[in-house]
Amino acid sequence: MSFKNAFDSGKFVVTAEVGPPKGTDIKEMLHHAEMLKGKLDAVNVTDNQSAVMRICSMAICKLLLDMGLEPILQMTCRDRNRIGLQSDLLGASVLGIKNVLCMTGDHPNAGDHKEAKPVYDVESVQLLGIVNSLNNGKDMMGNEMKGSTDFFQGAVVTPEANPLEPQLMKFEKKVKAGAKFFQTQAIYDIEKFKEFMKFAKKFPVKILAGIVLLKSAGMANYMNKFVPGIRVPQDLIDEIKAAGKEGALDTGINIAARHIKQLKEEKICDGVHIMAIGAEDKVPAIMERAGLL
Amino acid sequence: MIITTKRDFQELMENIKNYKSFFLIGCSECAALCGTGGEPELKEMKEALEAEGKKVTGAFVAKTGCQVLGTKVELKPFKDALAGTECILIMSCGAGTQAAVELYEDKPVYPTNDTLFLGNMTRFQMFDERCSLCGKCILDKTGGICPITACPKGLLNGPCGGTNEGKCEVSPDIECAWVRIYNRMKRINKLEDMREIAKPKDWSAHKKPMKLNIREKKEEAKK
């Protein structure tokens, strides 16, 4: 079943993430992908995440496709201008890639090529518009194309951004520009997330709640301090601390599973996007404990 | 104004090591205000060069170093000093340097400054970049705050996911341009305008090298 059809079927949709490595050794990544096979509705392939240069998302999407996984091509506007983006979208389309996640992308300043010229010729909202026109057989300038794309396009949103209102306005723009699904920034406070969902439910889009696996109390504190729009409540940090060094990861898995279970049982959103960040092998355990496998 | 900073003196010396005599040209406008090309800086440069055993045949602060004809006229009295120098050092911006290149075709011309941006002077010798000269101004749509310049990504449709309590993901020293725009739009009762999707920017409005000939335009209008 395709990612799009999974939503249509009304099931609780689950996606996770594969990060292409730096260099050509893809053994470990393929191993992770193999573990996820058959368990997920789709898997995101990141696009030079955090502006660190790695294998391109499109090549890995194609490999996953060949392995029988359903990839979501993450596409940022940091490294390609509007010609490059459209050309890559057409390329992805003929390779059989069906899903694309349109993002603006972290600034080169965050990565390992700080001297790079940032592109941002267009940005997330405009990229969604571009996908829309390619789906309708025209490039963004309105030129007719021979054959159109058939993408299922999505975007990201940060439900706990501060200030929230401009973020929600941008969310609405993304919906208007054609986003069909959203994957959110990590959420840890389900009650707060419910408030966001009250707003998001007004729109004809599918929402996958972002679940980032907490690996230690230190990681939680770090994210609270440095990652915009992520707030790990103190009681979760205490819970991990209480488990000690040995038990921290296991407790993190429990927390993720517990949240997923609640989101599913209370039908709060349409599914989850699990980001295990370096612990991709733990995704099956999270899913199992959440009762998804 | 155009903001400049002095290049590292050792780097400059390396660049000009093959020359022995120099004529210095500053600029009384931007470079003087930036402390890179006014009278005191020319004097300082002269002394520094002489300390390195170089000869300075003359020095002059042009009124507006980027104005080609005006500078040419101003420099007439320095004909001999200029003829007698091996090299010309320009202590203004990249435009000033290239004005001198146009005027002195047979002489090597070197910049002593790096040219940074079009800046607002917020206080004495404190500068902020607020406009990147994009060729098609959108300030009317953004509450008068330029996201092309103030947002490191130049976003046109609102804050990215990196916006953090009013700060930018790129540096806590940068106020998120889109939070500033949002606050301003709210204040001037224009928040609804922020809902309009901005189309991709027309960068052909800034095709390099830019040129403007107002004379030609006027003549055309007459016809």
Ligand code: SF4
């Ligand atoms: S939009 Fe910004 S960069 Fe362009 S002209 Fe206006 S102020 Fe300058």
Ligand code: SF4
């Ligand atoms: S945080 Fe704000 S200013 Fe910084 S890149 Fe994002 S939108 Fe632009």
